[in-house]
Amino acid sequence: MSPLAxxxxxxxxxxxxxMLVATALVLLMTPALGLFYAGLVRSKNTLNxxxxxxxxxxxxxxxxAAVGYSLAFDGDGGLVGGFGHAFxxxxxxxxxxxxTIPHLLFFAFQGTFCVITVALVSGAVVExxxxxxxxxxxxxxxxxxxAVLAHWAFGGGWLQANGTLxxxxxxxxxxGSGFSALAAALVVGARKDYGRQALLPHxxxxxxxxxxxxxxxxxxxxxxxxxxxGDASTLAFTNTFLAPAATLVVWFVLDLVRGRRVTAIGAATxxxxxxxxxxxxxxxxxxxxALALGALAALPSYFLIVWRxxxxxxxxxxxxxxxxxxxxxGIVFIGLVAQTSWNGVGDGLLYGDAExxxxxxxxxxxxxxxxxxxxxxxxxxxxxxxxxxATEHEEAxxxxxxxxxxxxxxxxxxxxxxxPEAGHVGVPVRA
Amino acid sequence: MKLVIGVVRPEKANDVLEALYRAEVRxxxxxxxxxxxxxxxxxxTYRGTTVQIGLSEKVRFEIAVSDPFVDRTVxxxxxxxxxxxxxxxxxxxxxxxxxxxxxxxxxDVAAVTPVEK
Numbered sequence: 097m098s099p100l101a102x103x104x105x106x107x108x109x110x111x112x113x114x115m116l117v118a119t120a121l122v123l124l125m126t127p128a129l130g131l132f133y134a135g136l137v138r139s140k141n142t143l144n145x146x147x148x149x150x151x152x153x154x155x156x157x158x159x160x161a162a163v164g165y166s167l168a169f170d171g172d173g174g175l176v177g178g179f180g181h182a183f184x185x186x187x188x189x190x191x192x193x194x195x196t197i198p199h200l201l202f203f204a205f206q207g208t209f210c211v212i213t214v215a216l217v218s219g220a221v222v223e224x225x226x227x228x229x230x231x232x233x234x235x236x237x238x239x240x241x242x243a244v245l246a247h248w249a250f251g252g253g254w255l256q257a258n259g260t261l262x263x264x265x266x267x268x269x270x271x272g273s274g275f276s277a278l279a280a281a282l283v284v285g286a287r288k289d290y291g292r293q294a295l296l297p298h299x300x301x302x303x304x305x306x307x308x309x310x311x312x313x314x315x316x317x318x319x320x321x322x323x324x325x326g327d328a329s330t331l332a333f334t335n336t337f338l339a340p341a342a343t344l345v346v347w348f349v350l351d352l353v354r355g356r357r358v359t360a361i362g363a364a365t366x367x368x369x370x371x372x373x374x375x376x377x378x379x380x381x382x383x384x385x386a387l388a389l390g391a392l393a394a395l396p397s398y399f400l401i402v403w404r405x406x407x408x409x410x411x412x413x414x415x416x417x418x419x420x421x422x423x424x425x426g427i428v429f430i431g432l433v434a435q436t437s438w439n440g441v442g443d444g445l446l447y448g449d450a451e452x453x454x455x456x457x458x459x460x461x462x463x464x465x466x467x468x469x470x471x472x473x474x475x476x477x478x479x480x481x482x483x484x485x486a487t488e489h490e491e492a493x494x495x496x497x498x499x500x501x502x503x504x505x506x507x508x509x510x511x512x513x514x515x516p517e518a519g520h521v522g523v524p525v526r527a
Numbered sequence: 528m529k530l531v532i533g534v535v536r537p538e539k540a541n542d543v544l545e546a547l548y549r550a551e552v553r554x555x556x557x558x559x560x561x562x563x564x565x566x567x568x569x570x571x572t573y574r575g576t577t578v579q580i581g582l583s584e585k586v587r588f589e590i591a592v593s594d595p596f597v598d599r600t601v602x603x604x605x606x607x608x609x610x611x612x613x614x615x616x617x618x619x620x621x622x623x624x625x626x627x628x629x630x631x632x633x634x635d636v637a638a639v640t641p642v643e644k
Contacts, residue, residue: 293541489610492538501571510561510582514570 107189108196111324115197115205121316122208126153126215128313132306132364133219134504136413139298140494141223142504148218151231156214156238160207167243169206172252176244195323205320206246212317213269214238217471219413220277221284221484223295224491227499229484233475237276241470245272245463259452260459261434261442263332264321266376266427267463274420275464276471278411283475284484286410288491300360307364311340314371318378331438332378339390340370346394354402365418369397372422377430380441385433393425424460431456528623528639531600533588534562534616535608540586543607547588550603552596553641558587566614585616591626593636 130149137145156164166181169192181187181203189198214234221230245268247253249260255267289295297303318336322329347366348358373393374386381389400417431453434444443449478484485491490498497503535543540557547555561582569580592600597620604618628638 289541489612492536494538497569497571501569502573503571506571506573508578510563510580511571511578512581514577514579 106191106196107198108324111196111326112198112201114325114329115201115320115323118316118320119201119205119208121313122205122212122320123153123313125208125310125313125317126150126212128306128309129212129215130306131302132310132368133222133413135299135302135304135306136297136361137222138295138494139505140496142298142496143502144227144495144499145218145222147227147500148222148230149215151227152215152218152234153211155231155234156211156242157207159235159238160210160243161203164210164239164243165203165206167239168246169203169251172257173247174254174257175247176253177247177251197323202323205323206250209265209269209317210238210242210246213242213265213273216269216273216415216419217276217280219415220281220411222412223495224287224485225284226482226484226486227495229478229482232482233280233478236474236478237471240474241276241467242268242272244470245467248463249459255455255459255462258455258458259442260427260455261380261430261452262376262427262459263328263379264318264375266423267459270372270375270419270423271427271460271463272467274416274418274423275467277415277420278409279468279471280475281409281411283472283479286408287412288488290410291408297361300364303361303364307367311336311367311371314375318371318375322379328379328439331383332374334383335374335378335381335386336371338383339374339386339393340367342387342390343367343370343373343394346391347398350394350398365397365401365414366394368418369393369422372419373426373429376423376426377434380430380434380439382433382435382438385429385435389426389429389433392429393422396421396425420464424464427460428453428456528591528593528626528635529597530621530623531588531590531592531597531604532619532621533590533604533608534560534564534585534618535588535604536610536614536616537584537586539608539610539615543586543588543604546603546607547590547600550599552590552592552600552603554591554639556589558589560585560587564614564617566612583614591623591639593639 126149130146134142134146161184163182166179167177170177170180187199187203189200191197192199192202195202214237248255249262249267314336315333319329319333321332343366344363347362351358351362370390373389377389397417400421401414404411404414404417430444432444433446434442434452435447436443442452445453486495486498562585563582566583571578571580590600601618609615625634626638627634
């Protein structure tokens with residue numbers, strides 16, 4: 097064996113093997129979210145909606161490598177990290193303190209979290225936000241909001257230092273995206289037909305398939321957040337298997353009581369809500385409490401979705417209800433039912449530690465507040481420089497054709513091949 | 528009796544339906560069609576293949592009405608379908624020889640008059 101083939105000191109090969117797989121699983125969640133979101137919009141906006149998720153991969157991976165990772169994970173400043181790891185400086189094979197996997201792999205794993213979170217926010221502004229300004233927003237948001245919240249919860253920032261427990265991202269990913277989505281919806285404004293016409297999902301099968309792939313990827317998301325093959329990872333993995341099923345059952349019952357029918361879109365939503373709720377709590381609560389958490393988390397999300405659609409707030413794909421609320425519920429739930437006998441870290445109120453609940457509640461106030469305010473200001477600034485929205489005409493024709501010059505369901509009928517010799521016969525214009 | 532055929536933009540179809548409803552015109556059918564009416568062509572590109580989309584998506588309304596309803600039907604189609612840009616569509620009004628309501632066997636004007644509830 098050559099010296100290069102040997103693992104760096106302190107690296108565990110089993111842990112590394114699992115984390116390599118987990119990283120790929122989490123990256124898959126972003127295209128899965130694209131499918132989920134694309135099914136929920138009208139057919140004329142299919143590609144644009146999906147492309148916002150693809151755009152999140154493009155932008156957030158680069159910003160993460162440039163400065164995002166460093167601001168989140170370099171040093172233990174209270175509010176934000178340093179620039180010591182900017183452009184991957186000092187990130188190589190030797191493990192980061194407290195882990196047994198190569199630092200590079202830790203970086204990549206955390207990067208996939210940043211990507212999916214940026215993609216999640218797009219759900220608030222689909223069907224009307226211009227693609228260019230969205231990419232600019234995504235780049236800045238990934239650094240100014242995501243990296244900061246990740247530092248608070250994971251990178252040694254003030255929440256983590258004071259004992260807030262967040263296993264896989266209730267603070268930066270779920271509450272971060274959910275409350276930012278609310279701010280984004282308020283700044284960008286409602287779709288022009290919102291509240292006047294029925295704006296229905298165009299493909300419920302995409303939505304279900306997207307939800308299934310998200311759940312699959314979530315095993316890497318939660319199961320990888322122990323950064324090892326240890327007990328915490330196994331607990332989080334199995335809790336990710338249990339909680340969404342309980343959410344599904346409760347969602348079915350709520351659907352039955354309210355509409356006398358169990359809906360497919362509702363089921364897909366329930367899977368996401370269950371996965372979100374167990375995200376912060378996965379490695380801290382017992383499997384029994386995970387089932388209870390999945391079941392109870394359905395209630396606030398379900399009723400927020402029902403109520404939100406009656407308001408003038410066009411937070412289009414209900415990122416706040418599915419992610420913000422369910423994430424907040426999970427964060428607080430840890431403070432009630434965490435058990436040292438399962439997690440070796442801390443107890444919740446029911447097991448004798450009221451202070452744990454206090455710090456969970458502080459996180460549940462601070463993270464949403466920062467995410468909302470920072471996103472609101474960021475979008476106002478971008479909006480002052482360039483219009484955030486497509487014109488009414490473009491919105492009416494559809495974002496696929498006007499933003500990308502493509503049609504998700506092109507038939508080819510009436511399409512004439514333009515040869516390079518002939519040049520463009522027509523002009524690329526408004527349809 | 529006339530058959531009023533209106534070809535409009537798909538994104539205006541809901542506005543047309545609303546205008547027809549306001550004009551108390553009931554009994555409408557609509558079809559998604561593809562057509563070309565002189566508007567500038569759209570260019571799309573798929574993996575390096577550039578195509579000119581010569582036919583645009585349109586929606587065709589067909590409305591059979593008695594003579595007193597013709598004008599307000601045409602007005603509703605115009606009001607709901609107009610954007611002012613090339614490609615707003617056309618309205619054709621053609622004479623109708625016979626109309627039969629299948630359920631009752633009523634013919635002509637009785638057949639195009641909505642059922643009073």
